[in-house]
Structure formats: C-alpha cells, structure tokens
Amino acid sequence: MNIDLKPMLRGEITRLPIDFPIEPEAPYGVSFDGDVRVVGEITNQGGYMRLTATAEIPYSGVCARCLSEVNGLYTMPFERTVVTEGTLTEEQEEDNVDEYVILQNGMLDIDDSVREALILTFPMRLLCDEDCPGLCPKCGKALRDGACGCTTKEVDPRWAVLASLKFDEEEDSGDGK
Ligand SMILES: [Zn+2]
Ligand SMILES: [Zn+2]
Structure with missing residues (x-):
C-alpha cells in the first residue's frame, strides 16, 4: 500500500x-x-x-x-x-x-x-510448547498427550546375551582351575 x-x-x-x-x-x-x-x-x-x-x-x-x-x-x-x-x-x-x-x-x-x-x-522451528517432549522413539506417539505405555528403560538385547555368557563362564570356573 x-x-x-x-x-x-x-x-x-x-x-x-x-x-x-x-x-x-x-x-x-x-x-x-x-x-x-x-x-x-x-x-x-x-x-x-x-x-x-x-x-x-x-x-x-x-x-x-x-x-x-x-x-x-x-x-x-x-x-x-x-x-x-x-x-x-x-x-x-x-x-x-x-x-x-x-x-x-x-x-x-x-x-x-x-x-x-x-x-x-519468523521462528525457524515452531514448537507446540517450549517443553514439548516430542515423540516416543518406540511407538511414535506424541508424548504431550500422555505416556504411551512403552517401557523407556528397556534392556538392550545385546546385553541380555552377554549376561547369559557371563553366567555360563562363572558356572564353568566353579570348581577351580
Ligand atoms: Zn510438540
Ligand atoms: Zn511409545
């Protein structure tokens, strides 16, 4: 104008x-x-x-x-x-x-x-809220709508294997070398 x-x-x-x-x-x-x-x-x-x-x-x-x-x-x-x-x-x-x-x-x-x-x-990144928790990395649900029920502290399957190996070792060396 x-x-x-x-x-x-x-x-x-x-x-x-x-x-x-x-x-x-x-x-x-x-x-x-x-x-x-x-x-x-x-x-x-x-x-x-x-x-x-x-x-x-x-x-x-x-x-x-x-x-x-x-x-x-x-x-x-x-x-x-x-x-x-x-x-x-x-x-x-x-x-x-x-x-x-x-x-x-x-x-x-x-x-x-x-x-x-x-x-x-204009802001480069829009946020629904400054504290927006983002998406659940497991199921993709928006976490601001409440917890999705996924276990966030899950045991890495690789560690589970190591743990069982360790257990076997201990068993083997049980009667001394
Ligand atoms: Zn958001
Ligand atoms: Zn989830």
Missing part, C-alpha cells in the same frame, strides 16, 4: 496513523492464514520521520518435535526511520535495510520491507 506522506513533508501534519493489510509471503513450511495487518503511526519531529508499527499475521504449521499442528498469531514490531529518496547512498540503503524506509515522490511503500522482515524474523 502506498502511503501519501506529502502533507507531512509540507508540514501540514506531524502524525499519521496507519492501519492496512499486506498480502504476505510465508516462510517455508508455514502457512499464513490471511493478510498481515500493519498498525501504527508515522511521526515527524523536526524533520525526523519515524515509522512505528506492529505487523500481525495468523499462522499455522507443525511442531518441530511432535509434528502436531501449531496455530498462532505472530506479532512483529516494525520500526524504521523514513528518509526521502537520495538522502542515503545506495550502499547505505543496502547496509541498513532494517533501519530505513525510503520515500519516493512523497509516497511510502513498505509492503516489501514488511514481507522481508517477516520471513527473516
């Missing part, structure tokens, strides 16, 4: 509330359910223009440990200094994409910056 900041540049206003949707691009393995909602304001204090906003998007994906479905509302603060075109060198722009947004002909388009920031900051 193009925000018209010409009135602010002319000094007619010093504050402009913003509230608009952006069609998102979801990171790999996640689906964004609906639009990103960007809510905040742009202020001008003595020629220093600052955008302060929050981007919100409902998402769904799967827990990285137990694979159960995870839903939530992802909230990302989005704050930038607004500068007019030509204020920064191309190099400065590239090195500080997370600090500035650039006005073009008095208009501001932050859609791409918000999309990019969402992809960069």
Whole structure:
C-alpha cells in the first residue's frame, strides 16, 4: 500500500496513523492464514520521520518435535526511520535495510520491507510448547498427550546375551582351575 506522506513533508501534519493489510509471503513450511495487518503511526519531529508499527499475521504449521499442528498469531514490531529518496547512498540503503524506509515522490511503500522482515524474523522451528517432549522413539506417539505405555528403560538385547555368557563362564570356573 502506498502511503501519501506529502502533507507531512509540507508540514501540514506531524502524525499519521496507519492501519492496512499486506498480502504476505510465508516462510517455508508455514502457512499464513490471511493478510498481515500493519498498525501504527508515522511521526515527524523536526524533520525526523519515524515509522512505528506492529505487523500481525495468523499462522499455522507443525511442531518441530511432535509434528502436531501449531496455530498462532505472530506479532512483529516494525520500526524504521523514513528518509526521502537520495538522502542515503545506495550502499547505505543496502547496509541498513532494517533501519530505513525510503520515500519516493512523497509516497511510502513498505509492503516489501514488511514481507522481508517477516520471513527473516519468523521462528525457524515452531514448537507446540517450549517443553514439548516430542515423540516416543518406540511407538511414535506424541508424548504431550500422555505416556504411551512403552517401557523407556528397556534392556538392550545385546546385553541380555552377554549376561547369559557371563553366567555360563562363572558356572564353568566353579570348581577351580
Ligand atoms: Zn510438540
Ligand atoms: Zn511409545
């Protein structure tokens, strides 16, 4: 969405509330359910223009440990200094994409910056719960739903064989060498 900041540049206003949707691009393995909602304001204090906003998007994906479905509302603060075109060198722009947004002909388009920031900051691994115990290695049941009944401290069959060998040895050497 193009925000018209010409009135602010002319000094007619010093504050402009913003509230608009952006069609998102979801990171790999996640689906964004609906639009990103960007809510905040742009202020001008003595020629220093600052955008302060929050981007919100409902998402769904799967827990990285137990694979159960995870839903939530992802909230990302989005704050930038607004500068007019030509204020920064191309190099400065590239090195500080997370600090500035650039006005073009008095208009501001932050859609791409918000999309990019969402992809960069969205958690790499979703968890249904910080303490998600994951899946039972034996039966594959999600352990957060309760114990599956599998014996976790099971005797390794190889040890069982060794134990019986040892027993035989002891028996053989019972009457002395
Ligand atoms: Zn989980
Ligand atoms: Zn199990």
